[in-house]
Amino acid sequence: MESSRKAPVGRPRGFDADAALEQAMRVFWEQGYDGASLTDLTSAMGITRTSMYAAFGNKEDLFRKALERYEEGPASHTTRSLGEPTARQVATAFLNGSVRATTRPDCPAGCFGIQGSLAAGESGSNARDTLTAWRNEGTDLFRDRFQRAVDEGDLPPDTDPALLARYLMTVANGIGVQAASGTCREDLQRVADMALRNWPPA
Template structure:
């Protein structure tokens, strides 16, 4: 007597989801959220629209996953920079990491988190808000590190960690925009070095 099957055996997905997400991240990075059409995304990912929806959900969900990948990959320099021993070294590492990441020849220039949806239609407003929150989270992490630096005596007692964090992140965003406009790595690094010359010392 034959054994009863519990159901059909699922077919393999037929593509590498990790590689597809990497390509989606690069496409959003290059074109922005609204500039990356479904056809452009699926073409870059090498899959059909049906497969994309089945594996990643809708376009917004795909973008959220691409942003998470960007945070853990190209933008991971921020987490490493926060471990530097002094506030000045933290700022220097953040700026240097931004310059490197936004000007690599083999990937889009600029920053996905900055240019992904600065301006968006009503349909893209949730992604615009997502990226605003992403940028603010980065600023808050820098602020908390500078608060600790002041408590440790690494920054002068009169220094303002909130203002310093906003200063550094504003420089980061400016570097990203300039890199996307074609300004080369050496010039951007010189600008970062010049900004650090005014760093408050104890």
């Protein structure tokens, strides 16, 4: 019988990757891509740079993973809203969710998808492009959903689904910017309610 065993190939990480990614998301959300230094990120994540690179890749890779976490967590209301039975309910769920997501007391104010690259220079151009594509993808999802609503008679036949989707995203993005500027949840909810009063009748 052998008195010793070979150590397993590859050392265990020794840290909670999920918790570390959560912290990275918050740093990018609050400071933006350019504003978040590697020291800021690794300090918040509680790991070394070597561990960060090994687990998540470079800063851009980490940023993309943080955006995915944001989409699946704080911004998950977007996907849920698309499943609502009517276009008005889709818009209501999305805007109400946007108000809640951008004013959570346990998270940075505003929207990661906007704040993440507002002040990005040349070094942050890829992050800026990533967020632009992410926002445009969201607009396209709403456009397709509203086209279906037109086809089903839930929206008037002369409705422009692309314009309606852009309108909805513009209001939501404005809510995010206002939240980051300190506007309270109650005031932003009134903005969302006002926008919904202009929704096309069925």
